[in-house]
Amino acid sequence: MSSSVANLIEQRSRFLSFVQRRVHDRNTAEDILQMAYLKAVSNADTLKVGRSADAWFFRILRNAVIDHYRHQAVETRTFEPWEPGIEPPSTTPDLTPANLCPCVAKALHKVPASYREILREVDLQEVSLENYAKRTGITHGNAAVRSHRAHRSLREKLMDHCGSCAQAGCLDCTCRPSATRQ
Structure with a gap:
């Protein structure tokens, strides 16, 4: 060879x-x-x-x-440039607390406290995972895992609460919580 x-x-x-x-x-x-x-x-x-x-x-x-x-x-x-004068579309919805669906706020309270904390700081307050990890004394990898698990937990709570509306992202919420469904 x-x-x-x-x-x-x-x-x-x-x-x-x-x-x-x-x-x-x-x-x-x-x-x-x-x-x-x-x-x-x-x-x-x-x-x-x-x-x-x-x-x-x-x-x-x-x-x-x-x-x-x-x-x-x-x-x-x-990396294809946009035509001059045309703004790229925003792919991220406005997730400020005022614009959050009430279902998300309710589901957020049902996730464990450590998950709730990372969701609030990283997703809502836009703190970087690196800064969150430093502040809480955990590794960046641990913070990434915690964030992933927090998102999964929140998604499960939303599916329990909203059902199919949660599959659409709860951005234009028209669901009736499962407690009031017939």
Whole structure:
């Protein structure tokens, strides 16, 4: 196997040319080739005896080029600028206490105190998880777990209280609490 990998390294210029024809940028081609070499070395045990190491490595290179274009497409869509003068839509609802659905406020009182505390500080008062963790003397990871569990607990309380209205997010609450349902 190691002689196969050494043979692949000797053919570097051939492989670089192959990648560069597909990405049209030498630096990008170099990066892709290096990543492909890393993948080849770490997966050398998958090369079957008697099989062509070149064909195996070309498959790794083709997949690396495809991955490069996939990542590039995602970045382009993600970082695509908005047209000038158009404000991006707000994806976060206004969660100030005055705008909270009464059902959320009721459900919030039913979750354990430690969960209620993190929900109020992190979600309503927009304190960062890092600052919350420092203030309460817990690790950032512990704060993240507590936040996740608090959200799950609140969601369960809302589902018990509101039913299907909670599935819509309780942002435009029209539910009748389950206690008054017939």
